[in-house]
Amino acid sequence: MIKYYWNLFKRIAVISTSSMLMYRSNMVFFLLFESFFLVANLGGLILGVNLAGGHLGGWSLNEVLFVASIYGVSHQFFTTFFMGGLFSVGWFVWSGRMDYVLLKPLHPLISQHAASEFIISNTPNLLINIGVFIIFCLRVSDDGVTFTFLNLLILAAFSLAGLAVRYGIALVVVAPAFLAEKLAGGEDAYWALTSLAKYPTGVFPRVMQWIFTFLLPLASVAAIPAEVFFGKQSWTSAALYLGSALLFSWVAVKFYEFSASRYQSVNSGA
Amino acid sequence: MADIRVLIRASAVHFGQCLQAALMYRSALAIFVVSEAFAYAGIIAFWYGAANSNPNQAFYKPMALVLYFCLVSFHHGIQHHASSRDIGSDIRLGKLSYSIVRPFPFLLQAGLRSVAFTLTYSLLLAPLVVAAFIFVPDLWTTFCAGILPGAVWQYPVAAAIGLTAGWLVRMVIGVLAFDMAQIWGPDTCFIALYYAASGSVFPVDLLPVWALGIVKWTPMYYMVGFPVLTLMGRLNPVQFQTEALQGCVVVTLTFVILALMWRRGIKVFEAIGI
Amino acid sequence: MTETIIHVKNLVKTYQTFKKQPGLAGAIKSFFIREPVAVHAIKATSFEIKRGEFIGLLGPNGAGKTTMLKMMTGLIPPTSGTSTTFGRFDTSRRPREYLRKIGMVMGQRNQLHPDLPALDSFRLSQAIYDIPQTQFEARLNRCLDLFQIHSKLNIPVRKLSLGERMKMELILAILHEPEILFLDEPTIGLDFSAARQIRTFLAEANSKFKITIVLTSHYTKDIEELCRRVILINHGSLIYDGPLDGVDERVQGERQVVVTASDPKSQAEILNVIKSLDGVTVVNGEPSDQKNNLPALEHAENLTITFAVPARLVGETTKKLLNTLAASDIRDLTISERSIEDVFSEIYNRAEVSPPANLNSTIIGGSK
DSSP states (O other): OHHHHHHHHHHHHHHHHHHHHHOTHHHHHHHHHHHHHHHHHHHHHHHHHHHTTSEETTEEHHHHHHHHHHHHHHHHHHIIIIIHHHTTHHHHHHHTTHHHHHTSSSOHHHHHHHHSOOOGGGHHHHHHHHHHHHHHHHHHHHTTOOOOHHHHHHHHHHHHHHHHHHHHHHHHHHGGGGTSSOOOSHHHHHHHHHGGGGSOGGGSOHHHHHIIIIISOGGGTTHHHHHHHHTOSOHHHHHHHHHHHHHHHHHHHHHHHHHHHTOOOOSSOO | OHHHHHHHHHHHHHHHHHHHHHHHOHHHHHHHHHHHHHHHHHHHHHHHHHHHTOTTOOSSOHHHHHHHHHHHHHHHHHTOOOHHHHHHHHHHTTHHHHHHTTTSOHHHHHHHHHHHHHHHHHHHHHHHHHHHHHHSTTHHHHHHHHOOTTHHHHHHHHHHHHHHHHHHHHHHHHGGGGTOSOOHHHHHHHHHHHHHHSSSSSOGGGSOHHHHHHHTTSHHHHHTHHHHHHHTTOSOHHHHHHHHHHHHHHHHHHHHHHHHHHHHHHHHOOOOOO | OOOEEEEEEEEEEEEEEEEOOSHHHHHHHHHHOOEEEEEEEEEEEEEEEETTOEEEEEOSTTSSHHHHHHHHHTSSOOSEEEEEETTTEEGGGOOHHHHTTEEEEETTOOOSOTTSBHHHHHHHHHHHHTOOHHHHHHHHHHHHHHHTOGGGTTSBGGGSOHHHHHHHHHHHHHTTOOSEEEEESTTTTOOHHHHHHHHHHHHHHHHTSOOEEEEEOSOHHHHHHHOSEEEEEETTEEEEEEEHHHHHHHTTOEEEEEEEESSHHHHHHHHHHHHHSTTOOOOTTOOOOTTTTOOOOOOOOTTEEEEEEEGGGHHHHHHHHHHHSOGGGEEEEEEEEOOHHHHHHHHHHHHHHSOHHHHHHHHSOSOO
16 A cells, blocks of 8 residues: 555656656746745744834744744645645636546545646755755754754654644635635635744734634644744643644545535536 | 727626626635635734834834735735736637737736726725724724825825736736746746735835835835825825836836737737647 | 446436526626526436447437436436446445546546656556556557557647547556446547547457447447447436437338439429329428428439438339339439438437427337
């Protein structure tokens, strides 16, 4: 089974890379896009924390930027490996190409990714954001934060749960494509919602903190991994947040499966 | 004269049909409105918290930031339409071929489509902004305290420059499809530049002077930042006039670029669909 | 006894759509209030398909053929009724084991990656269906030999012609050796030569690879050359299920006779003789023979007279005609079967005039 899925993954990666090499300019555009996006995100946060006098909601500037860097790595990982498949669901449903996807002997989500591509052009951005993350790791270590293998492992585990939340949010916004006549704007909803994940949760009012932790666990994407890493959360709370993140992702997958079972196809496609 | 009458009538019919198309997919509109409201609620919470943490700073009072982002959410929302990708796919998938053989200019159709979507989103988002003014304490008083008397004529000018800049920029990106198989690369670059320069994710006038100077030579500043700052009274009359003039120059340059790209593109157009 | 591979029982499909008034006012109104409309795409249909059969699923546009096909594949769930395959799979659930055994090609839709050569898509399919390398190569080479398109294997799909693309789509669909192949208008838009190659391929897939094939097509050549059995659907109801040649028999098979006269005087004489014969219809644009209730045929142009006569009367009618007229009156005489399009058109028209139950009693039965 592992070998089967590993072979499938390799095949998708080969196809994606082959396709990327046909459109070389996309790599340049992705790089430019990410550079300006990083400037906008980090610049906005720096301006905000400076306006607040250097500290915001108990977070220093370096800590805020550390959260943003975790967000950045998670964002790039999602963009590289999942965005191509998930954000083409609407088009596939509308054009009827989803017919072929659902007839493959695979889980509908895996089949969807197999029918789409990884955005290999984005890998330089993934590497850049990993570099930015390392830079902010060094900056917070200058502030006295210690790095051990264990707490890095915990950070990785919570960040993976955060990635699952991202995936879940994407599923929730694209799955209605099976139920509506035509769904446009699903990915815009994804970007609008997940953009809030780059802020430390403490800056929001308590009601919003609760929403972003349990109902729509955006905090699990970056803020909670950082809080656990900095030791700002108890183990009980951390376990609770981890559980809510995984539960949300599971519910999102089930919602997608339910929506796919309501697929009505089209009579003549584009 | 008869040709112009026919053109006006065709434009009106086409505009009406674009409005119909925009209104057809309610779920898409609902998702957009709800997610944008959610996102901006979060952004406002962040910036409100930032300003509140530092009572000593006078550049942006907390409520002024709330007002800023309320107005930004409206101006950002009405510019929201992937018209560049629509134009690109029309060029690549052969719809342009039909337009060329009809006496109804393709770019006029594209422009009308953008206007229709702007109008649709305006009608959807305006009630949300009004609701914010009604239910958020002190928002209306903050707005009234800041707005300048000249805003009555300044704001429409700023909005017109901003909307025109936005429509033209998207058309420029769209006509890249004459040379590129996929335009989503340049389109996403534009989105990133937009976020960096428009003032839609942070108050644009918080930027250092040198950065603001650069940003004011991009169409993105005029799409959101310029009309919002005008409405908030954060530009004195001299600043407004200077920036309005600058905006007109930017819009004119964008139009010239579009015209040149279009003329060149139509010559190499191979009328191939898939 | 050949096993039943597809069993459709009382399958019903009803769609919900909505009515929209034209114009901007209508668009604004339907933004707030929508009038739902139920579309009955398939009405309580039942049939069985045996392993190895080649079935034509036919009907006019909007009849429900594609809907029926998609319910059989499991793509869309039925409103009620069941579609079972291999005696155990409920297709509406799309079990993975079932999906491994089927393939589908839709003429109006592609599944090949447009930017890459077809071989890349074939390799992906190999990974999805877990096809061993030797089997994959053997099958692929066999298919390429059949189509003679080895040279196109490494060309990006979007650069291929429509015919070449469709051949690649078919190869992709059978690489994993499906037991059932569903085809939705696979020859649509293809030139004569490409369509013929595809028909040869499908005939071989059915006879040599023993694949059960269900085909929808509007091209009579596809049906005549490939399908031994046809299922006719109109307005969502099954109106005929049986052998192809049984269709003509059921519609009171008749022959078309074209007589070319030598001159106008001869033409008038021939016309009079034809009118006096029993069982004959239209002559030169005159109203159809109401007694036989047969449709009007094309009337004569120039010196040609065309008329229809029941097949059992062809010999007798022709003999009477030749005995009555002088040889010099007739320049040419041809007798042909009614085209299959005419036959189907007649069946569809009857199905619209009479409820399906009445039609079934005259059309269906006896030949299964």
